[in-house]
Amino acid sequence: MSIFTALVTQLLHLALILALAPVLTGCVRWLKARLMGRRGPHPLQPWRDLLKLLKKRPVLAENASAISRAAPYVAVGAALLAAALVPSFARGMLLAPFADLLLIAGLLALRRFAMALAGMDVGTSFGGLGATREMAFAALAEPAFVLAALIFAILAGTTNLDVIIGIFQEGALGLRVSLGFAAVALLAVAVAENARIPVDNPATHLELTMVHEAMILEASGRHLALWDFQASLRLTLWLALLAAVFLPFGMAAPGAGPIAWITGLLVFIAKMAALAFTLAVFESAIAKMRVFRVPEFLGAALLLGLLGAVFLFVSTGLS
Amino acid sequence: MSFGQLPYDLAHLLGGAVLLLSFVLLYQRRIAAVINAFATQGALLALAAAWQGYVQGAAGLYVTAAIAFGAKAVLIPFALHRLVRRFNLQRGVDPALGIGVSMIAGVALAGFAMLVVLPATAGQRALAREDLALALSVVLLGGLMMITRRNLISQVIGLLSLENGLILAAVGVAGMPLVMELSTAALVLMLAVIAGVFALQMGESFQSLDTESLDTHRGEGE
Numbered sequence: 319m320s321i322f323t324a325l326v327t328q329l330l331h332l333a334l335i336l337a338l339a340p341v342l343t344g345c346v347r348w349l350k351a352r353l354m355g356r357r358g359p360h361p362l363q364p365w366r367d368l369l370k371l372l373k374k375r376p377v378l379a380e381n382a383s384a385i386s387r388a389a390p391y392v393a394v395g396a397a398l399l400a401a402a403l404v405p406s407f408a409r410g411m412l413l414a415p416f417a418d419l420l421l422i423a424g425l426l427a428l429r430r431f432a433m434a435l436a437g438m439d440v441g442t443s444f445g446g447l448g449a450t451r452e453m454a455f456a457a458l459a460e461p462a463f464v465l466a467a468l469i470f471a472i473l474a475g476t477t478n479l480d481v482i483i484g485i486f487q488e489g490a491l492g493l494r495v496s497l498g499f500a501a502v503a504l505l506a507v508a509v510a511e512n513a514r515i516p517v518d519n520p521a522t523h524l525e526l527t528m529v530h531e532a533m534i535l536e537a538s539g540r541h542l543a544l545w546d547f548q549a550s551l552r553l554t555l556w557l558a559l560l561a562a563v564f565l566p567f568g569m570a571a572p573g574a575g576p577i578a579w580i581t582g583l584l585v586f587i588a589k590m591a592a593l594a595f596t597l598a599v600f601e602s603a604i605a606k607m608r609v610f611r612v613p614e615f616l617g618a619a620l621l622l623g624l625l626g627a628v629f630l631f632v633s634t635g636l637s
Numbered sequence: 638m639s640f641g642q643l644p645y646d647l648a649h650l651l652g653g654a655v656l657l658l659s660f661v662l663l664y665q666r667r668i669a670a671v672i673n674a675f676a677t678q679g680a681l682l683a684l685a686a687a688w689q690g691y692v693q694g695a696a697g698l699y700v701t702a703a704i705a706f707g708a709k710a711v712l713i714p715f716a717l718h719r720l721v722r723r724f725n726l727q728r729g730v731d732p733a734l735g736i737g738v739s740m741i742a743g744v745a746l747a748g749f750a751m752l753v754v755l756p757a758t759a760g761q762r763a764l765a766r767e768d769l770a771l772a773l774s775v776v777l778l779g780g781l782m783m784i785t786r787r788n789l790i791s792q793v794i795g796l797l798s799l800e801n802g803l804i805l806a807a808v809g810v811a812g813m814p815l816v817m818e819l820s821t822a823a824l825v826l827m828l829a830v831i832a833g834v835f836a837l838q839m840g841e842s843f844q845s846l847d848t849e850s851l852d853t854h855r856g857e858g859e
Contacts, residue, residue, distance in 0.1 A: 494646075495653030495771065502657065617737055618664050621744045622657075628744070632751040633767055 321412070323573055328402070328412035330579070335401045335558075339550035340364035342557070342594060347521075349598035364550060371543035379440040379536060389436035390537070390544035393429045397551040400425040404558045405480060407582035410572020414480040419467035422479070422559075423460065426511065429548065430456055437533030448532025451609060455517065455529070458616035459510045465623030466500040466507070470563070472630045473497070479562070480572075487566040499626030501564055506619035508556040513549070514597065516607040517615065520549075529609075554590075557597075561589040644692045648809070651685035652771040655805055656747070659778040659798060663739050668790055672717045675794045679709025682801050686808045697815035698808055704822040705804060713797065713829050717790055720833065724840045734785040743781055747774040768809045775802030789839060789846040793832040800825055 344361035351358025378386055403417040403425075411417075434452055437445035467477055473494065474482045510517045513530035520530065534545045562569065568585030570578035607615065658678035665671045683706035690698030734742070750773040758766045779799025783792050804821065836846055843850045 495649055495656075495767070498650055498653050499657070614664070614736055618660070618740060621740050622660070625660075625744050625747055628748045629751060629767075632748065632755060 320573055324410055324412040324414070327408045327410065327579070331406050331408070331411055332402055334406055334583070335551070335554055336398075338590070339401075339554040340368055340547065342554050342590060343550040345591070346553075346594050346598050346601075349595060350602055353598055353602040364546065368543050368547060371546070372540055374539035376537070376539035376541040382440050382536075385435050385439045386536070386541075389432040389439070390541045390548075392432040393436075394544045394548045394551070396425045396429040396432070397548040397555065400429075401551050401555040401558075403479065404555055405483060405562055405569065406558050407586045408570035408572070408574065408579055409480050409483060411480075414572075415478070417479040419470065419477045419479055419482075420464070423463050423467065426463075426552070427456070427460060429552070433533050433545075436537070440536050442536060444528075444532045444535050448529050448535075451529045452533065455510055455612055455616060458613060458620050459507045462503050462507050462616065462620040462623045465620065465627050466504045469496050469500040469623065469626045469630060472627070472634065479559075483562050483566050483569065486563065487569065496626035496630045497564075499622045499629070503619045503623040503626070504560065504563075506615065506622075508560060510612070510616055510619075512553050512556055515601045516604050517612050519606050557590055557593045558586075561586070561593060565589055644688075648685065648688055648692065649768060649771075651681060651688060652768050652805060652809070654681050655685065655801065656771050656774050656778070659775050659782075659802075660740065660743055662794065662798060663743050663778065663782060663785075664736060666736065668721055668788065669718070671791060671794060672714050672721070675717075675798060676710045676714035678798060678801055679705055679714070682804060683710060685805060689808045697818060700815065701804070701808060701818045701822070704818075708822065708826060708829075709797065709801065716829065716833060717794070720790065720836055720840075724846060739781065739785045742785075743778050746777040746781060750774040750777055765809065769806060772802050772806035772809065775799075775805055778802075787847050787849050789832075789836050789848055792848065793829075793836070796828065796832075797825065800828075 341361055341364070344359070344364045347363075348358045348361045400422050402411075403413055403422055405411060405414070405417070430452060434449035437449035437452075439445070470482050471477045473496070474485045476482065509515075513520055518529040518531075530549070534542065537545050568582060568589075570582035655678055658674055658681060661674045662671060662678070665674055683702045686698050686705055687702035690696065690702060751770045754770040754773055755766055758769060776799050779795050779797075779802055782795030782798065786792055786795060800821075807818070807821075839851075840846055
């Protein structure tokens with residue numbers, strides 16, 4: 319029975335994330351447009367784009383190797399698996415025992431690897447430029463994420479996301495300075511991972527600033543649809559991760575029935591809407607930073623994670 | 638008095654936020670952003686003092702909070718902004734040490750503060766010890782900012798944020814007399830006035846607030 323419940327939760331979660339991801343991207347775009355005084359495309363526009371692009375044949379460069387063909391599928395697969403591991407409305411999903419923060423970090427790294435390879439495969443200068451920048455940023459963003467995971471692990475005694483959320487939900491740990499530092503570090507990493515302002519501009523093809531768009535400049539048709547879809551999935555995943563760890567209230571306990579799921583679902587949608595609105599306001603209020611400032615920004619995130627971990631280490635070691 | 642009790646947790650978190658703002662001060666490059674970060678730190682300090690006043694039931698701490706807010710979040714930043722506009726200092730802050738290096742040094746100093754405070758206060762409440770460590774980190778970071786910046790305004794802000802750390806340590810301790818608070822606040826205001834006069838003099842003599850231009854007058858670096 320419990321396995322059945324876990325399976326149903328997992329399937330519902332997957333369906334929810336799959337349906338929600340492009341809508342979330344559309345909502346952020348629409349909110350940003352409204353905040354800037356434009357009417358903005360309909361929030362369902364990313365879905366329409368996806369369905370149209372999926373029907374189109376990709377056009378590949380003459381010298382494109384198998385990497386260009388395989389990379390979008392690898393990236394979507396990794397992003398989908400990672401998104402399946404981060405709980406949305408209920409804990410205790412079928413894959414919960416595998417929902418390790420380090421595994422999620424690894425899947426995100428695999429996705430980034432596929433994307434950078436696809437950027438460099440055809441040998442255009444823009445693709446290579448985007449790939450090098452992405453990897454340079456990742457060199458600082460990934461350790462910051464791992465340090466945040468380390469802070470959670472010291473506090474909760476495990477890196478399993480499901481258990482961590484359960485412990486945070488009980489509230490026995492209280493408000494901790496280290497958790498505050500981890501929150502700031504994770505927010506900075508999330509901004510960099512999702513290629514949002516101030517690290518990258520998701521809405522531009524201006525050559526000097528772009529990172530993410532530069533790598534998929536060559537993609538078209540089905541492949542472009544997959545790249546766009548994995549970008550939406552990644553945004554949903556990060557917002558769900560932040561919501562689950564730092565705003566853990568309202569989530570259904572493992573083995574709870576459909577009524578708890580519905581409240582969990584409503585709370586989850588409210589949390590995502592609030593986060594999307596915050597993101598839109600943040601992006602409208604701030605300017606994109608120079609590319610050479612980004613390593614400093616991510617380095618600061620890394621140091622904050624380190625500071626939180628040092629605080630925890632010293633205070634648990636000496637007290 | 639362990640973790641999980643809201644009054645102490647919130648005080649602790651506010652202390653952490655003040656420390657975070659100290660890192661923001663180190664990280665910012667533009668002088669206007671540095672002043673704004675300092676104003677935010679002052680406001681957070683006022684919030685921390687008011688919260689301690691509420692928790693400890695000490696009315697004197699509300700006075701401290703009001704002074705911290707009025708002086709550090711409003712008056713001093715306003716005066717500094719005027720100074721910046723008067724001398725056209727919109728450009729960067731010329732760190733003597735790179736931003737990245739000073740951030741690493743800052744983290745090292747914060748770790749050092751923990752290592753010093755925790756063994757020295759063994760036997761006290763865990764949270765009071767960590768609060769003290771946070772306050773000492775803010776003090777050390779203020780000192781670091783004074784060392785690593787060449788611009789006079791940044792140095793003054795470093796000094797004032799060092800003093801923020803002292804106030805943070807003081808409000809966490811129950812039973813601090815109001816006279817002490819008032820004299821410290823008066824000291825800070827005097828400090829700001831003297832710094833302002835000094836900056837005006839320097840700006841008129843050298844047309845810049847870069848303290849490097851003072852070196853030749855001390856007989857250094859020809």
